[in-house]
Amino acid sequence: MINWNNLDTLTSFKELSEVERVNLAEVMSGENGAERVKDYSVSMTEDLTYNYAAKAVDDKVLAALAKLAKEAQLTEKYAALYNGEVINTGEKRLVLHQLTRGQLGDKVEADGVDKREFYVKQQQRIADFANKVHAGEITNAAGEKFTTVVQIGIGGSDLGPRAMYLALENWAKKNGTFKMEAKFISNVDPDDAAAVLNSIDVAHSIFVLVSKSGTTLETLTNESFVKDALKNAGLDASKHMIAVTSETSPLAKSDDYLAAFFMDDYIGGRYSSTSAVGGAVLSLAFGPEVFAQFLAGAAKVDEVSKNEDLLKNPAMLDAMIGVYERNVLGYPATAVLPYSQALSRFPAHLQQLDMESNGKSVNRFGEPVDYPTGPVIFGEPGTNGQHSFYQLLHQGTNIIPLQFIGFKNSQIGTDVVIQDSTSQQKLCANVAAQIVAFACGKSDENRNKNFEGGRPSSIIIGKELTPETLGALLAHFENKVMFQGFVWNVNSFDQEGVQLGKVLAKRVLAHETDGALKVYSDLLDI
Incomplete structure (x- = not known):
């Protein structure tokens, strides 16, 4: 017990x-x-x-x-987690990010499906898509290959995948697995999206929109920014965008995307680099084989x-x-x-x-x-x-x-000797x-x-x-x-602390403010 x-x-x-x-x-x-x-x-x-x-x-x-x-029963609690017990008590959810890289214990079923099979299926779908992009079977409207992938997401949809991409960029170039340059748009600040869009050739870019719910304000705002840029370039946005989302989100079956790959509520954003959230952009950038090696390394540590x-x-x-x-x-x-x-x-x-x-x-x-x-x-x-x-x-x-x-x-394998050392x-x-x-x-x-x-x-x-x-x-x-x-007996898998600011921001944008919130809104000319 x-x-x-x-x-x-x-x-x-x-x-x-x-x-x-x-x-x-x-x-x-x-x-x-x-x-x-x-x-x-x-x-x-x-x-x-x-x-x-x-x-x-x-x-x-x-x-x-x-x-x-x-x-503190750390071993038993870890086993309870990977065997599919409800560990995220705040949201009454399973916690399954380890399952994206291997089966550590019992078969875990949720929503009527084997979750390990679900994650593997998404990895296979992403791999097939990435291989077709790299082979030129999926192209832009002019029949030309995509050369850049841009991830649109915030929080865990940006920080982890961006860190992993930068960590492997030089390694991939040295080892001949570098397929496409990756860029990331996260901040709702328009300067962020503008800087990325000004640095790429949008006609040869494929965009990955990442939002589990399909309603994330910052991400959808940046998607609109990107769509405007594609439209202004005379391009059909639906031929340049894919979605990473949940199967129940409004993005899942939308004609606005070339394809949709799925995640679920059992993997928090900050734990999602080994899910489709990291899988799509990293597989496009470096190839599915490299992403598989990344998963294999994580699986080894999970086992230890x-x-x-x-x-x-x-x-x-x-x-x-x-x-x-x-x-x-x-x-x-x-x-x-x-x-x-x-x-x-x-x-x-x-x-x-x-x-x-x-x-x-x-x-x-x-x-x-x-x-x-x-x-x-x-x-x-x-x-x-x-x-x-x-x-x-x-x-x-x-x-x-x-x-x-x-x-x-x-990573690069080459170096210089200065003052008797490299x-x-x-x-x-x-x-x-x-x-x-x-x-x-x-x-x-x-x-x-x-x-x-x-x-x-x-x-x-x-x-x-x-x-x-x-x-x-x-x-x-x-x-x-x-x-x-x-050990601290806290729920490490919810993040209610990020919600209050979002709620108040919506009130500001709807001009439903009073007190200090109204004064700050006025000071910022909102």
């Missing part, structure tokens, strides 16, 4: 709070540190490793975390995340260390720092994934919780971040845990140096140059950023967020 209890009611949480704190600077210094880096490491896949040596944990803390994970042994389950371990940092050590934020320019938008995706999922102050039953839940997430690629906000990370008044991501090899070696040298600098610090009589150290970090190390490793990375963070939500 699964029990959904608040964190502060669990006996093991009180025990965790009483475990002696670790002096990170001390344990990471000298030969102790060298042995620790070797020992505090766990394999995620054959190509990815999660190393947590520079976290403020030791065997006693880890044992307490394992006990907490067991009392079933392991009951905390020290052999990287996503659960990462989650539990994060809970310790948030709820015992009192750290307010986490910085995600990929030392890979290809992952430039990955932190932005993780901001939504984490903060929209676990930014909750009530539990699954709508009752207020008396402890901190999700942290603030932010980040930028290294080494750019080093010249931006690392000053605060090193010497600021708040200690902010760090999550590094690094790869031994670049660019990639310089990049890797920087991330290694930062981990130790944050952990160990440096004493100096000049207080302005003194580094206290004791700033915790982990690193995910990979061989190279490929479609499979990208899928594995994505699943790791999705599962980390899931496990933390289970």
Whole structure:
């Protein structure tokens, strides 16, 4: 039997709070540190490793975390999720994003269909469509091949797919799988759509409209913007657009689209990169085979995340260390720092994934919780971040845990040697140096140059950023967020916090305002 209890009611949480704190600077210094880096490491896949040596944990803390994970029934709750129980209590829905990349447990049926078969069918339909576009069997009205794909969507329909596209763009070009350039229109700000439309040849562009309900205001506004541009170019918009939507939406059977591919209510936007939301644009950009590799990487991590042994389950371990940092050590934020320019938008995706999922102050039953839940997430690629906000990370008044991501090899496979080392070696040298600098610090009589150290970090190390490793990375963070939500006893799969602003915006546009809302509307000439 699964029990959904608040964190502060669990006996093991009180025990965790009483475990002696670790002096990170001390344990990471000298030969102790060298042995620790070797020992505090766990394999995620054959190509990815999660190393947590520079976290403020030791065997006693880890044992307490394992006990907490067991009392919180994380393994059982994960199994309940992938076996099709109603985990999204706020909306009374199943949570099935893992099912887009593999069958982890029992057959899951909903709406009278086998959901795994449903997701595979959509992947096959997208693959067939993408192959026909690439082969020139589906063309524009002039019989010419499409060269650009533009995704129109906001939130999870933009952040995840955009981050994944940018992560694989150079890899695909290097490996001969680059099919079409992808662009993204998300913001209702007309400058966003105008900038994209001015940068492409609309006559050779295919547009992917992504809206589950078919009623998303920002997305439909941008669709109208695009349709006007196509009309002004003398083009039939219905020959240039496809939809990714639900089977019950008004877009599903509309003649305004070349084709419609389906998602459902069981996959939240921020978890939708492995569904048709990411599948259409990534398959068009790189080919269905690349998207399949991406799914395979995610499936491997989903499988590893079933392991009951905390020290052999990287996503659960990462989650539990994060809970310790948030709820015992009192750290307010986490910085995600990929030392890979290809992952430039990955932190932005993780901001939504984490903060929209676990930014909750009530539990699954709508009752207020008396402890901190999700942290603030932010980040930028290294080494750019080093010249931006690392000053605060090193010497600021708040200690902010760090999550590094690094790869031994670049995607492009070519490099230059300057001062006896390559660019990639310089990049890797920087991330290694930062981990130790944050952990160990440096004493100096000049207080302005003194580094206290004791700033915790982990690193995910990979061989190279490929479609499979990208899928594995994505699943790791999705599962980390899931496990933390289970521990905090919040519903990580709804997002009521985004609704109030939408409702008030509609009132403003309908001129049904009073008080401060009316004054702000007048100030903005609405």
